[in-house]
Amino acid sequence: MDWNPFLIQFINGLQLGILLFLLASGLTLIFGIMDFINLAHGSFYMVGAYFCATLTFLTGSFVLAAMIAVGGVFIVGVVVETTIVNRLYRADHLDQVLVTFGLILIFDTLVQMIWGPEGMVIPLPPVLDGQFEVASLVFPTYRLLIIVSGLLVAAGLYLLVMKTRLGMLIRAGASNRVMVSALGVNINRLFLIVFALGAALAGLSGLLIAPITETSIGMGNAIIILAFVVIIVGGIGSIKGAFYAALIIGLIDTMGRSYLDSLLKLFMSVQNAETAAPALSAMLIYILMAVVLAVRPQGLFPPTGTR
Amino acid sequence: MRIFRKLLTGTISAMVLVGFSPMATADSVKIGFVTTLTTPAAVIGNDMVDAVNLAIEHIGGKMGELDVELIVEDDGFKPDVGKQATDKLVKQDDVHFVAGYIWSHVLLASRKSVLDAGKFLISSNAGPSQLAGKLCHENFFSTSWQNDQTPMAMGEVLNQQGVKSLYIMAPNYAAGKNMVAGVERTFKGEILGKDMTGWGKVKQVEFAAELAKAKASGAEGIFIFYPGPPGAAFIKQYQQAGLQGQLPLYSVFTVDSISLPKFQAANLTGVMGSSMTQFWAPDLDNPQNKKFVSGFKEKYGRYPTFYAAQSYDTIFLIKAAVEAADGNLDDMDLMRATMEEAAFPSVRGKFSYGNNHMPIQNFYLREVVEDADGVWTTKVVRTVYENHQDPYAKDCKN
Numbered sequence: 001m002d003w004n005p006f007l008i009q010f011i012n013g014l015q016l017g018i019l020l021f022l023l024a025s026g027l028t029l030i031f032g033i034m035d036f037i038n039l040a041h042g043s044f045y046m047v048g049a050y051f052c053a054t055l056t057f058l059t060g061s062f063v064l065a066a067m068i069a070v071g072g073v074f075i076v077g078v079v080v081e082t083t084i085v086n087r088l089y090r091a092d093h094l095d096q097v098l099v100t101f102g103l104i105l106i107f108d109t110l111v112q113m114i115w116g117p118e119g120m121v122i123p124l125p126p127v128l129d130g131q132f133e134v135a136s137l138v139f140p141t142y143r144l145l146i147i148v149s150g151l152l153v154a155a156g157l158y159l160l161v162m163k164t165r166l167g168m169l170i171r172a173g174a175s176n177r178v179m180v181s182a183l184g185v186n187i188n189r190l191f192l193i194v195f196a197l198g199a200a201l202a203g204l205s206g207l208l209i210a211p212i213t214e215t216s217i218g219m220g221n222a223i224i225i226l227a228f229v230v231i232i233v234g235g236i237g238s239i240k241g242a243f244y245a246a247l248i249i250g251l252i253d254t255m256g257r258s259y260l261d262s263l264l265k266l267f268m269s270v271q272n273a274e275t276a277a278p279a280l281s282a283m284l285i286y287i288l289m290a291v292v293l294a295v296r297p298q299g300l301f302p303p304t305g306t307r
Numbered sequence: 308m309r310i311f312r313k314l315l316t317g318t319i320s321a322m323v324l325v326g327f328s329p330m331a332t333a334d335s336v337k338i339g340f341v342t343t344l345t346t347p348a349a350v351i352g353n354d355m356v357d358a359v360n361l362a363i364e365h366i367g368g369k370m371g372e373l374d375v376e377l378i379v380e381d382d383g384f385k386p387d388v389g390k391q392a393t394d395k396l397v398k399q400d401d402v403h404f405v406a407g408y409i410w411s412h413v414l415l416a417s418r419k420s421v422l423d424a425g426k427f428l429i430s431s432n433a434g435p436s437q438l439a440g441k442l443c444h445e446n447f448f449s450t451s452w453q454n455d456q457t458p459m460a461m462g463e464v465l466n467q468q469g470v471k472s473l474y475i476m477a478p479n480y481a482a483g484k485n486m487v488a489g490v491e492r493t494f495k496g497e498i499l500g501k502d503m504t505g506w507g508k509v510k511q512v513e514f515a516a517e518l519a520k521a522k523a524s525g526a527e528g529i530f531i532f533y534p535g536p537p538g539a540a541f542i543k544q545y546q547q548a549g550l551q552g553q554l555p556l557y558s559v560f561t562v563d564s565i566s567l568p569k570f571q572a573a574n575l576t577g578v579m580g581s582s583m584t585q586f587w588a589p590d591l592d593n594p595q596n597k598k599f600v601s602g603f604k605e606k607y608g609r610y611p612t613f614y615a616a617q618s619y620d621t622i623f624l625i626k627a628a629v630e631a632a633d634g635n636l637d638d639m640d641l642m643r644a645t646m647e648e649a650a651f652p653s654v655r656g657k658f659s660y661g662n663n664h665m666p667i668q669n670f671y672l673r674e675v676v677e678d679a680d681g682v683w684t685t686k687v688v689r690t691v692y693e694n695h696q697d698p699y700a701k702d703c704k705n
Contacts, residue, residue: 005523012515057572117349118565119536121543121573131549140547143515212547213512213540214569216347222510257502257516278479278503 004137009258010251015143017250018150022205023223024230024242025157026198032237032303033173034191036085037093039100041202041227042220043107048073048203049210049219050111053120062124062211070204077199081192089191108217119216128211146208153204154243161239170194174237174303226253229285233292235299244301249285256281335374336629336636338622339396341389341407341417342431344381347536350565351409351614352381355431357607358599358615362622365602370629373636375622378402382409386416393417397424403636404429406621409534409614411435411454411481422446427642429625431618434665435481436488440699443663446639448646450620450653452586453665453697454485455492457559460584460670460691461530462493465557468582471496474526474554476517476541478506478533486532486559492698499524512540518548529554533561539569546577556581562675564589564610567683578675583685586666587616587655588673590686595623595652610684616654627651659694663703667696 027041051072055065084103088096124142132141161167169190172180181187206220213219230249234241261277268276292300340359342352356379363375378400382389389408396402397420405421406429408414414433421428422444430438434453438444465473473496477483483503491498500520505511521529529550533541538561545556562570562578570578589600589610599619603611611619624646631645632638649660658668670692673685 005519008519008523009516012519015515016513112345112349117345117347117353118569119347119350119539121539121569121575123573129547131547138549140515140544140549142547209513212544214536214543216512216536218346219512254516257504258520261502274501274503278505282505282507 007137008139009254011139011143011147012258013251013254014247015147015150015250016254017247018147018154019205019209020223020226020230020250021243021246022150022153022201022208024227024234024246025154025239026201027224027227028231028234028237028239028242029170029174029194030198031231033170033177033194034089035177036089036195037096037100038085038198039097039224040080040103040107041198042222042224043104044073044077044199044202045206045220045223046111046215046218047076047107048206049122049215050115050120051203052207052210053122053215054115056122057120062122062128066204066207069207070200073203074196074200076203077196078192080199081195085195086188086191104221108221111217115215117217119214120210121214122211124211142211149208153201157239166190166193171303226285229289231299233289233300235302237303238299238301241299241301241303245299249288252284252288253281256284260284334372335376336370336404336625336634337376337378337400337402338625339393339400339402339405339407340377340379340431340618341382341392341396341405341413342379343384343409344379346384348384348409351535351612354565354612354615355407355409355618358603358611358618359622361599361602361606362619364606365598366622366626370626371634373629373634380407382413382417384410384413386410386412389413390416390420393420397421397426402426404625406625407431407618408433411485414438415481418442418444418447425639427625427628427639427646429621431621432614433482434485434697436485436697436699437481439663439665439697440702443703443705445643445664445705448624448660448664449666450624451617451666452668453699454482455489455699456670456692456695456697457584457586458486458489458530458532459493459698460672460695461557461559461582462490462495463691464582464584464672465490465528465530466493466495470528470555470557472499472524472526472528473497473557474499474521474524474529475501476514476521476529476531476533477503478510478537479503480506482534483532490530494530496527499526510537512537514541514544515548518544518550522548522550522554526554528557530557530559531561532559535565538562539566542566542570542575542577543573546575551577558583559585560613562685563614564612564684567675567685568609571683578683580674583673584670584691585613585673585685586668586670587613588671588685588687590684591655591671593654593656596654596656599654610682620651620653620655623651623653624649661696661700661703662705663697663700664705665697665700667694669693670695 051069052065056062128142131138230245234245260281264273342355344352380392404427408430409432411433428447430449432451439453502517628642628645632641658666672688678684
């Protein structure tokens with residue numbers, strides 16, 4: 001058997017997983033530590049993509065634009081946290097859902113007003129726009145860049161969370177928020193940092209995907225659902241859980257789209273398989289989530305000492 | 308917009324003069340136009356509305372003695388929202404014609420509201436097989452095409468070019484299925500694989516897995532249908548995967564005047580040299596098309612899309628009907644008979660209507676070229692079908 005197509009699909013799945021991880025890591029921290037449901041997390045993903053698109057056309061350099069855009073989204077995160085979100089920590093989840101849903105509408109409309117509905121295609125430098133060949137494997141260079149930069153960020157996050165004082169507080173906050181604030185930690189500042197960091201990660205994820213898909217209004221709303229599935233499967237508040245769950249879901253989604261129709265054709269008619277495969281492959285990750293919720297409701301890798 | 312506002316003030320002052328009786332609006336022909344004005348697909352809707360406004364401007368805001376009153380509604384890219392908007396136009400605004408509709412699933416959800424109320428329904432884009440066949444109706448007309456026709460022409464092109472095997476990708480909804488059925492109907496070679504990708508609330512824009520499959524299949528070409536924003540994503544990923552030259556691209560309704568400027572800005576040369584079929588192109592040589600394209604470029608500073616061309620035609624189709632009936636909008640039979648003749652000046656040139664009120668028209672092979680100003684546009688290479696009728700007309704009992 002020729003393993004090349006399989007390997008390519010494996011890398012594709014890995015790349016989707018990495019993107020999901022960048023988005024979900026912020027979401028899981030915000031949900032886990034601050035007990036705050038942020039439906040508007042996907043808006044940061046979109047804002048990151050639009051910032052990067054405009055800056056790429058202004059500066060002429062994608063890499064430079066990406067770096068400035070991440071900083072820009074961090075600042076947007078700070079503004080949103082200090083003006084709106086920090087009033088909602090004591091509110092119940094339904095209020096948070098309502099307000100952050102409103103935020104989605106505001107962000108989507110703002111983007112439409114500023115950038116128009118067209119969406120933008122981000123040009124890449126020729127080095128990144130080509131293909132990468134190893135043995136007989138040909139793979140788009142840019143997708144490898146996503147994997148590498150995602151893994152670097154994951155490693156950085158790991159160091160931050162596991163080896164620094166800030167990380168210790170974040171972990172402590174995820175385990176027992178009340179105790180952390182009782183011990184005299186400035187929980188407001190911690191929350192601000194976590195929220196803005198999460199926003200910046202979402203922005204990074206959005207600007208990384210934009211050169212592949214182009215920017216569009218509401219692009220984050222589609223993927224935020226997947227990010228929620230990731231944090232539920234991985235265990236809410238757990239970076240490690242988000243990492244593994246994102247990879248699992250990225251792989252399941254890609255493999256489902258790649259092989260389910262051939263698999264179904266083995267035991268049903270071609271016509272039925274062609275109809276059933278797209279529907280079933282779209283359901284696979286939700287089936288996984290349902291199974292995890294039934295068997296292990298705390299998620300695959302819950303943060304240690306969860307209440 | 309200016310003209311719209313002027314019309315509105317005109318209508319309001321008329322209403323005041325006649326003492327605010329609802330009868331006062333009988334001196335205008337009301338056209339409801341349902342299209343997508345939110346979500347990223349709004350860019351298509353805006354293009355259509357721009358074309359309609361241009362058409363109304365070109366006819367001086369009048370059809371015979373009657374003023375034209377345009378009411379635009381947003382379908383939000385969702386069948387349920389589109390149906391609500393249609394209901395509002397029919398019941399509350401009591402329009403005479405309901406036109407527009409980009410999406411087949413939105414049109415299918417909305418058709419009953421219009422037709423049951425005994426009004427004319429004109430599709431300015433969507434051409435689902437159902438409405439061409441079993442669900443055809445005497446009061447339904449199209450200024451576009453039946454979904455299957457354009458891909459059927461593409462299948463013919465593939466045969467002529469000697470392509471032996473094909474990979475197919477399209478979104479999984481009403482029009483996507485029609486497009487695939489269309490190309491499968493005429494393509495004589497082997498189909499080595501097919502992917503119907505997500506098109507529900509969440510539209511799939513990530514095609515890495517499918518492109519890898521397409522490449523591994525060893526097909527000699529790939530046929531795609533990706534209208535609106537996912538099309539740009541597809542082309543981008545197709546180029547990044549290095550398939551240009553290895554897996555020639557044959558597309559329908561994917562490369563248009565909305566996506567081309569973006570491709571050009573990002574220098575996506577992957578579309579250059581790809582083949583597409585269409586009933587119309589900006590360079591079609593007839594007086595009405597020249598007036599339309601140059602007027603559109605002058606007013607909006609860009610090339611019109613085929614969506615715009617069909618919307619422009621919609622106004623002229625209605626105008627012909629209203630003028631034939633001498634402004635008597637109750638004379639449905641006369642207006643219907645006039646529209647059936649398709650005697651109005653169309654941007655596609657002369658065409659006729661089949662029994663199902665779908666156009667019987669030419670289809671052309673097009674390719675992307677740079678125009679004299681260095682702007683990417685499409686031009687006609689040759690005619691693939693002359694006076695082509697859709698395959699569902701025989702199921703229509705009109």
